[in-house]
Amino acid sequence: MMGQAYGRALAACGILGHALAGAPALAAPAPELASTALYARTVQGCEAVDLATWRHPVREVLLAARAQIVKVELCNGRRFPVLTVALPYAVDGGADRYFGRLYAGLADANGFWPFALVDMANGVVITVEVERASRTVSPAYEDFRVPDGAAR
Numbered sequence: 001m002m003g004q005a006y007g008r009a010l011a012a013c014g015i016l017g018h019a020l021a022g023a024p025a026l027a028a029p030a031p032e033l034a035s036t037a038l039y040a041r042t043v044q045g046c047e048a049v050d051l052a053t054w055r056h057p058v059r060e061v062l063l064a065a066r067a068q069i070v071k072v073e074l075c076n077g078r079r080f081p082v083l084t085v086a087l088p089y090a091v092d093g094g095a096d097r098y099f100g101r102l103y104a105g106l107a108d109a110n111g112f113w114p115f116a117l118v119d120m121a122n123g124v125v126i127t128v129e130v131e132r133a134s135r136t137v138s139p140a141y142e143d144f145r146v147p148d149g150a151a152r
């Protein structure tokens with residue numbers, strides 16, 4: 001994915017944070033999910049949530065955004081949700097308005113705590129930091145290789 005597309009997406013959405021414009025495209029193959037920065041450095045002690053009984057405002061935001069929910073994990077003392085989903089759009093595909101609304105809605109539903117989306121459909125981890133005082137979000141993106149047999 002091209003860094004310039006991310007920069008345009010962030011600017012168009014009015015999202016503050018990680019300025020990715022001008023970043024070089026990845027030259028090396030994307031890592032497996034387990035070796036992404038999210039799982040290698042950001043989260044620990046993740047516990048899977050039973051989707052059959054999970055009721056949370058985050059779920060409603062995801063469903064309204066037409067995201068297929070694959071798995072939900074609560075990490076870092078159950079304060080950092082990792083939402084494994086299949087999103088209908090790619091972050092670099094010109095759906096800036098969609099992603100701006102999605103990040104803002106998820107931040108609000110999650111009490112303005114940080115979270116991550118693992119998009120199995122597009123092979124990207126989106127880690128979203130949230131500035132609680134100003135209620136702004138700053139997404140960071142990392143490509144990963146979708147395991148064989150996983151839903152795409």
